[in-house]
Amino acid sequence: GQSLEQPSEVTAVEGAIVQINCTYQTSGFYGLSWYQQHDGGAPTFLSYNALDGLEETGRFSSFLSRSDSYGYLLLQELQMKDSASYFCAVRDSNTGKLIFGQGTTLQVKP
Amino acid sequence: NAGVMQNPRHLVRRRGQEARLRCSPMKGHSHVYWYRQLPEEGLKFMVYLQKENIIDESGMPKERFSAEFPKEGPSILRIQQVVRGDSAAYFCASSPKAGSAYEQFFGPGTRLTVL
Numbered sequence: 001g002q003s004l005e006q007p008s009e010v011t012a013v014e015g016a017i018v019q020i021n022c023t024y025q026t027s028g029f030y031g032l033s034w035y036q037q038h039d040g041g042a043p044t045f046l047s048y049n050a051l052d053g054l055e056e057t058g059r060f061s062s063f064l065s066r067s068d069s070y071g072y073l074l075l076q077e078l079q080m081k082d083s084a085s086y087f088c089a090v091r092d093s094n095t096g097k098l099i100f101g102q103g104t105t106l107q108v109k110p
Numbered sequence: 111n112a113g114v115m116q117n118p119r120h121l122v123r124r125r126g127q128e129a130r131l132r133c134s135p136m137k138g139h140s141h142v143y144w145y146r147q148l149p150e151e152g153l154k155f156m157v158y159l160q161k162e163n164i165i166d167e168s169g170m171p172k173e174r175f176s177a178e179f180p181k182e183g184p185s186i187l188r189i190q191q192v193v194r195g196d197s198a199a200y201f202c203a204s205s206p207k208a209g210s211a212y213e214q215f216f217g218p219g220t221r222l223t224v225l
Contacts, residue, residue, distance in 0.1 A: 042201060042216040043153065087152055095166050096205060096212055097143055100152035 002026040004088055004101035011107045013076055019029045020073045020104045022088035030093040032064050032071045037103070038084045046086075047074070075106070114204050114217035115145065115184075119169060122223045123192050131187040132219045135204030142185045143214060147199045183223060192224045 001071040012018040022032065033062045035043040042091055049071060061074040071087035075082055085105050088100040123129050132172040135142050140161050158166040159179035170177065174192075179185040189196055195198040199221050203214035 035221075040129070044216070044219045045213055095158050096141070096168075096214065097155045097158050097166060098145075098153070098203075098214065099155065104150045 002090060004090065005097065006086075006088055006101040006104045008062065008095075008102065009107070011109065013109050014080060016078050017074065017076050018078060018106065020075075020088075020106070021030045022071050022073075022090050022101055022102075024088070024090055025057045026069075026090050026099075028070075028093055029066065029081050030091050032062070033089045033091065033098065034060075034062050034073045034083050035087045035089060035100075039087055043087065078108050080108050080110070082106060114139075115143040116200060116202055116220050118198075118220060119126050119218060120221050120223070122225065124225050125193055126191050129189040129192050129222055131189075131200050131202075131222070133187070133202035133204075133217055134184040135202075136184045136215055139204035139206050139215075141205045141207065141212075142179050143203045143205075144185075144187050145203065147201065147219075149198075153201060156187070172216035189222075192222075194224050196218070197222055197224045 006022045013031040033045040033048045036046050037043045047062040049062050054063045059076045085103040087100045087103045089100045114136055117132050144156040144157045147153045155169040157170050157177045162181050174190045176188045199219045201216050201219045203210040203216045205214045
């Protein structure tokens with residue numbers, strides 16, 4: 001089977017940096033994705049790592065270490081609007097279906 | 111270029127009634143995925159369809175749930191004889207092709223409440 005673990009909650013202040021970790025156990029691995037979801041909203045794609053290393057997109061970066069079955073999402077210069085839930089997910093190689101973690105609720109305080 | 115569309119956005123049903131959820135994928139996308147999200151939880155895969163074919167329904171409950179994606183028109187997720195435990199947000203996502211290399215774009219979801 002496949003399972004992903006991430007912290008349930010993280011709190012940080014505006015302007016700070018926060019890292020959300022994700023560890024996974026999968027029968028086959030074809031990349032780790034990150035999604036953002038605001039309350040009542042749809043999941044929005046943030047990033048995808050297929051290979052080891054860091055991917056940077058503006059204030060958000062994502063890292064993957066396949067040997068450690070571990071990845072993280074790094075959010076810099078936090079803003080109040082970053083308060084949301086963040087999900088890591090692995091992709092099935094054949095169908096592309098996503099297997100999601102339980103999500104990390106990020107609360108950004110002034 | 112419209113994104114993934116779902117309707118209705120909110121649906122209220124009494125126990126025993128039927129719920130029909132619709133999803134229109136992005137233009138040019140022929141692959142549709144349905145996910146369910148219970149309160150305070152992550153999204154759980156339900157079913158993957160291509161036009162006129164169910165490819166993977168490993169996440170669908172064995173009874174009362176069915177899905178289709180006809181040649182013309184939206185994909186439909188149908189829940190018969192709803193129970194309170196069916197209350198959840200149902201999201202569909204579409205992609206241009208199958209496989210791990212293609213991003214999925216999510217619709218706004220349908221929030222089903224069973225009274």
